[in-house]
Amino acid sequence: MNTHTIDTSAPVISADAYDTASFHAAADAIAVVTNTTAPDAVALPTLGASTAELLAAAQEAGHRAVPAPLAETALVARPLLRRARLPVPEGPLSYAIAPELTIRYAHPAASPVGSAGCLGDDDTLLVTGTLRRVPWARAATAVVVLATAPFGPVLFTLTPDQAVLTPGGNLAEEPRDDLHLVAFEIPASQVRRIAPELFDEARLRAALARSALIAGAAERCVDLTVAHTTARTQFGRPLSRFQAVKQEEARLIEEAALVRAAVRAAAAPLDTGGPAAQLAVAAAKTQASASAAEIARIAHQLHGAIGITRLSPLHLATTRLWSWRDEDGDETYWALRLARPLTATALWPALTTAP
Numbered sequence: 187m188n189t190h191t192i193d194t195s196a197p198v199i200s201a202d203a204y205d206t207a208s209f210h211a212a213a214d215a216i217a218v219v220t221n222t223t224a225p226d227a228v229a230l231p232t233l234g235a236s237t238a239e240l241l242a243a244a245q246e247a248g249h250r251a252v253p254a255p256l257a258e259t260a261l262v263a264r265p266l267l268r269r270a271r272l273p274v275p276e277g278p279l280s281y282a283i284a285p286e287l288t289i290r291y292a293h294p295a296a297s298p299v300g301s302a303g304c305l306g307d308d309d310t311l312l313v314t315g316t317l318r319r320v321p322w323a324r325a326a327t328a329v330v331v332l333a334t335a336p337f338g339p340v341l342f343t344l345t346p347d348q349a350v351l352t353p354g355g356n357l358a359e360e361p362r363d364d365l366h367l368v369a370f371e372i373p374a375s376q377v378r379r380i381a382p383e384l385f386d387e388a389r390l391r392a393a394l395a396r397s398a399l400i401a402g403a404a405e406r407c408v409d410l411t412v413a414h415t416t417a418r419t420q421f422g423r424p425l426s427r428f429q430a431v432k433q434e435e436a437r438l439i440e441e442a443a444l445v446r447a448a449v450r451a452a453a454a455p456l457d458t459g460g461p462a463a464q465l466a467v468a469a470a471k472t473q474a475s476a477s478a479a480e481i482a483r484i485a486h487q488l489h490g491a492i493g494i495t496r497l498s499p500l501h502l503a504t505t506r507l508w509s510w511r512d513e514d515g516d517e518t519y520w521a522l523r524l525a526r527p528l529t530a531t532a533l534w535p536a537l538t539t540a541p
Contacts, residue, residue, distance in 0.1 A: 233264060233268065233274065235260070236453075236457075237261075237453045237456050238450070238453040238454075240260045240261050241394070241398045241449055241453055243256060243257075244256060244257035244260065244261055244395055244398035244399055244402070245398045245401045245402040245405075245446075245449070246402060247399065247402060248398065248399035248400065248402025248403045248406070248506065248510075249402035249403065249405050249406045250406075251358075251403070251406070251502040251503065251506060254278055254322070254325075255278045255279065255280055255321055255322035255325070255326065257395040257396070257398060258278075258279065258280050258321050258322060258395060259279040259280075260395075261391055261395035261398070262281045262330075262391045262392050262395055263279035263281050263328075263330045264279065265391060266281065266330050266332070266341060266384070266388055266391070267279075267330060267341075267343070269380075269384060269387070270341045270378040270380055271378065272341070272343065272376070272378055275327045275328045275343075276327065277326075277327035278322060278325055278326050278327055279326055279327060279328055279329070279330060280320050280321050280322050280323055280326040280328075280329045280330070281321070281329065281330045281331070281332075281388065281392065282317040282318075282320050282329055282330070282332070282365070283332045283388050283389060283392070284315065284317050284318075284332065284333050285332075285333060285334045285385070286315060287313055287314070287315035287317075287331075287333045287367070288313070288314040289311050289312070289313050289314075289333055289335045289336065289340075290311070290312050290336065291312070291336065292310040292311055292312045292371050292372075293308055293310055308374040309335075309337075309340075309374040309377045309379070310371060310372065310373055310374045310377070311340070311342070311371070311372045312369045312370065313333070313342075313367050313371075313372055314367055314368055314369055314370070315367055316364055316365065316366050316367070317329070317331065317349070317364065317365040318364050319354060319362040319363070319364065320362070320363050320364070320365055321360070321361070321362060321513075322360070322361050322363075323346050323351060323361060323362075323363035323365055324346060324351060324353065324361050324363050325361060326345075326346055327345070328343045328344065328345055329343065329344055329346065329365065331343065332380070332384070332385055332388050335377075335379075338379060338382075339379070339380045339381070339382050339384065339385055340378065340380060341378045341384065342372045342376050342377045343376055344365075344367075344372065344376075346365065348367075348370060349365035349366055349367050349370065350365070350366040350367075350368075351363050351364070352364040352365075356509035356513070357505045357508050357509045358502070358505035358506040358508075358509045359505075360506070360509065387459065389514070390456060390463055390464065390467040392514040393467055393470070393471040393514045393515055393520065394449065394452055394467050394470055395514075396471065396474070396513055396514045397445070397448070397449050397452070397467075397470045397473075397474035398449050399510055400445055400474040400475070400477075400478050400506075400510050401442070401445045401446045401449045401474065403478075403503040403504075403506045403510070404442035404445050404446070404477065404503075404507065405442055405446070406502075406503040407438065407442070407481050407484075407485040407500070407503050407504065407507070408438055408439055408442050408485075410485065410489075410499060410500050410503070411435065411438060411484070411488050411489065411500075412426070412435065414488065414493075415431055415435065415488055434487065434488055435488065437480070437484060438485065438488075441477040441480050441481050441484075442477070442481060444473055445470075445473055445474045445477050445478075445481075448469055448470040448474065449470050451466055451469075451470070452466035452470040461527060464523065464527065465524065465527070467520075468521075468523045468524035469524055471514070471517070471520040472517045472520040472521045472524055473517075474510075474511075475510075475515075475516050475517035475520065478507040478508065478510065479507075479508075479511060481504075481507060482503075482504040482507045482508060485503070485504060486500070486504060
């Protein structure tokens with residue numbers, strides 16, 4: 187009879203435990219459960235790091251199930267603040283793309299001043315509405331918000347304590363909080379007018395960050411599954427010696443490799459921008475979201491019942507895969523974004539022309 191040795195003292199991290207002060211404690215607890223080295227080794231990249239380096243760090247965070255918004259901070263919030271020429275706060279950051287907010291001038295002008303369509307003495311704004319499912323809002327030093335003001339697209343920052351926060355979470359118990367704003371005043375010094383293209387860039391960055399996290403979690407599923415099928419024996423031999431198990435493991439490794447390759451291929455196009463970035467990121471998120479379900483299915487099938495329990499580290503990867511699959515656009519959304527420009531032009535040149 188085959189037996190499992192399970193550490194029943196392994197801590198379970200609750201979404202209620204997440205705040206800035208507990209980041210490192212939670213990360214250490216996750217490291218114990220997953221038998222990884224301390225997640226502190228996944229240091230936040232510097233502001234000058236390349237996109238490829240940022241993606242590698244995000245992938246490592248996904249692999250280790252690090253309970254912190256590393257990808258959101260490094261790949262989305264920081265670059266957007268730099269593009270808008272706003273100060274970059276220290277600590278974890280989050281983001282919200284919310285064109286549906288109601289925004290008006292805090293200091294309306296009696297007559298038009300400034301650029302065309304501007305009817306305010308300055309860019310101080312009053313914001314009303316709800317930022318829904320903001321990643322890690324309760325633990326963020328600041329939230330970067332992209333919205334539409336009377337004079338056009340804007341980017342501004344706020345701190346979670348400036349809004350009414352309704353706690354929420356995804357399937358992996360990562361914080362996904364709602365922030366409610368009622369006539370909240372944003373000083374002109376925190377508001378930047380931005381080009382409409384920055385909205386698209388924000389969506390691309392968020393989708394690619396999520397894809398990198400999926401790639402890391404997929405690799406974790408591969409590692410855990412191969413270790414499990416090698417160690418567990420049935421009928422006198424390891425599970426990995428059975429042909430049916432080998433075939434499923436091969437499919438698992440293949441799906442994880444597809445996601446990893448798609449994410450890496452999107453790094454350079456994201457830096458250059460334009461149609462090439464749209465194509466590469468759409469392909470990466472489509473592949474990542476589509477593969478997430480298959481990766482989780484195979485990993486759980488080969489683990490058996492133990493894989494679905496909290497006593498197994500597998501759930502730290504698969505619950506994230508199921509959550510991240512839908513966040514920042516699922517495979518259907520990005521497949522449409524991928525197909526529309528290709529069907530509007532010649533398909534073959536779009537696939538074969540280097541960016």
